Amino acid sequence: IVRPFNEIPGLWKNGLANLYNFWKLDGFRNLHRIMLQNFNTFGPIYREKIGYYESVNIINPEDAAILFKAEGHYPKRLKVEAWTSYRDYRNRKYGVLLKNGEDWRSNRVILNKEVISLKMLENFVPLLDDVGQDFVARVHKKIQRSGQNKWTTDLSQELFKYALESVSSVLYGERLGLMLDYIDPEAQHFIDCITLMFKTTSPMLYIPPSLLRQVGAKVWRDHVEAWDGIFNQADRCIQNIYRQLRQETGSPKRYPGILASLLMLDKLSIEDIKASVTELMAGGVDTTSITLLWTLYELARHPALQEELRAEVAAARAESQGDMQEMLKRIPLVKGALKETLRLHPVAVSLQRYIAEDIIIQNYHIPAGTLVQLGLHAMGRDPKVFFRPEQYQPSRWLRTETHYFRSLGFGFGPRQCLGRRIAEAEMQIFLIHMLENFRVEKQRHVEVQSTFELILLPDKPILLTLKPL
Numbered sequence: 001i002v003r004p005f006n007e008i009p010g011l012w013k014n015g016l017a018n019l020y021n022f023w024k025l026d027g028f029r030n031l032h033r034i035m036l037q038n039f040n041t042f043g044p045i046y047r048e049k050i051g052y053y054e055s056v057n058i059i060n061p062e063d064a065a066i067l068f069k070a071e072g073h074y075p076k077r078l079k080v081e082a083w084t085s086y087r088d089y090r091n092r093k094y095g096v097l098l099k100n101g102e103d104w105r106s107n108r109v110i111l112n113k114e115v116i117s118l119k120m121l122e123n124f125v126p127l128l129d130d131v132g133q134d135f136v137a138r139v140h141k142k143i144q145r146s147g148q149n150k151w152t153t154d155l156s157q158e159l160f161k162y163a164l165e166s167v168s169s170v171l172y173g174e175r176l177g178l179m180l181d182y183i184d185p186e187a188q189h190f191i192d193c194i195t196l197m198f199k200t201t202s203p204m205l206y207i208p209p210s211l212l213r214q215v216g217a218k219v220w221r222d223h224v225e226a227w228d229g230i231f232n233q234a235d236r237c238i239q240n241i242y243r244q245l246r247q248e249t250g251s252p253k254r255y256p257g258i259l260a261s262l263l264m265l266d267k268l269s270i271e272d273i274k275a276s277v278t279e280l281m282a283g284g285v286d287t288t289s290i291t292l293l294w295t296l297y298e299l300a301r302h303p304a305l306q307e308e309l310r311a312e313v314a315a316a317r318a319e320s321q322g323d324m325q326e327m328l329k330r331i332p333l334v335k336g337a338l339k340e341t342l343r344l345h346p347v348a349v350s351l352q353r354y355i356a357e358d359i360i361i362q363n364y365h366i367p368a369g370t371l372v373q374l375g376l377h378a379m380g381r382d383p384k385v386f387f388r389p390e391q392y393q394p395s396r397w398l399r400t401e402t403h404y405f406r407s408l409g410f411g412f413g414p415r416q417c418l419g420r421r422i423a424e425a426e427m428q429i430f431l432i433h434m435l436e437n438f439r440v441e442k443q444r445h446v447e448v449q450s451t452f453e454l455i456l457l458p459d460k461p462i463l464l465t466l467k468p469l
């Protein structure tokens with residue numbers, strides 16, 4: 001017999017009291033740990049209300065399958081009101097990230113062809129390979145300058161620049177020059193704005209931005225300032241390409257980048273293109289860079305594994321005579337390492353959908369329209385889902401264990417990450433070049449954990465030492 005919605009365990013009766021407790025636990029930064037704890041207390045399904053944020057939470061891959069089968073024709077994630085409020089406030093259009101319904105679908109279908117199709121990957125790879133090579137050259141230079149034949153540093157700022165340079169090169173078909181010694185201060189400002197934008201979003205998941213705006217709260221003001229910085233910089237890049245395109249005659253000889261392709265295609269309005277390209281540019285910085293930082297950290301902690309990956313890359317290089325596109329087909333363990341990083345250190349603490357139809361999960365009835373969250377971070381660490389979950393083991397993705405609804409770092413289905421192909425290629429190419437050039441080591445015994453700033457980030461600087469091979 002199916003049990004009713006109201007019998008799902010959890011704390012969902014008093015949103016304000018729960019918000020107060022959440023705040024006392026520093027929940028704004030500990031969301032992932034609180035979710036783990038809730039699954040321990042309540043079991044594989046619990047209902048929750050914090051402030052005005054209400055959801056049902058699940059953890060099992062089999063339940064995730066049920067959730068995604070009920071996502072409907074127009075899958076809808078949690079509405080991040082801070083982001084929509086900013087757009088409304090400044091009168092800017094929603095891009096594919098924030099649109100819903102038919103408007104989302106028609107934009108997404110066109111963007112899919114230019115951004116996430118395998119055909120386009122061919123165009124992206126040479127651009128991303130150039131950035132990877134420049135990154136390595138930059139590190140060699142830093143090592144030389146140190147005079148110690150090694151370089152010990154917190155790589156996060158370097159990785160932000162690598163990620164922004166990479167995503168910009170595929171969006172605009174042009175380099176920003178962030179691998180040079182003196183970089184455009186505007187680009188640095190853009191990077192800082194993205195970090196601030198994420199950080200100021202998390203409190204506004206639970207307290208309505210409209211309220212914070214009315215009382216003139218600092219988080220809201222900082223949030224607006226951050227998005228303003230993001231949009232100003234993106235507008236400059238977009239204007240620049242738009243102008244060039246109008247001056248050019250005839251069709252371009254080489255691949256002109258995603259933005260120019262979309263403009264020439266002429267299927268989306270300029271305002272729609274601008275909105276989605278800005279989202280792609282902003283979405284392409286902290287996500288891949290943090291994932292790469294965690295991967296280097298894990299490789300530094302597992303030297304034998306690092307050598308195994310290096311051997312795989314060397315063999316792939318030899319077999320494909322340096323053709324990067326071919327190489328990417330011959331590095332299953334490197335790909336496994338990235339999956340393993342996203343299992344233990346996912347960018348997104350959860351995946352969510354407002355379900356389009358009634359479903360039954362763990363024998364509870366859940367009505368259509370409910371926000372259901374899959375605890376991605378919790379699932380990745382659950383011993384019932386992954387054998388010895390605490391171990392970083394890229395080879396688990398090659399064989400033996402089942403992968404059914406277990407590799408969800410980029411989300412699922414038609415609403416999954418639009419930047420997925422770019423992110424994957426960018427990260428694989430980065431690791432190839434790094435493994436071919438440097439040994440990565442870390443300081444003794446510093447346990448790094450995650451902190452929640454809308455995305456999950458390392459809670460302290462990760463110091464790594466790079467030594468030339």
Ligand code: HEM
Binds near residue numbers: 416
């Ligand atoms: C959406 C993860 C990199 C742009 C998402 C979602 C996740 C995610 C979990 C939500 C998917 C869902 O609801 O099913 C990641 C991870 C990344 C990454 C783990 C890197 C390691 C990127 C990059 C870009 C990007 C590089 C841009 C080039 C987007 C956009 C959406 C999105 C635009 C919204 C798509 C839509 O609503 O239709 N990402 N992402 N992401 N991501 Fe990423």
Ligand code: 2DC
Binds near residue numbers: 097282352454
């Ligand atoms: C944060 O409880 C925790 O990819 C919330 O590139 C639920 C939630 C909703 C939407 C998620 C968000 C979480 C984490 C960051 C995500 C976002 C959707 C897209 C975004 C996963 C899990 C991200 C980082 C995009 C951001 C692009 C943007 C800033 C232009």
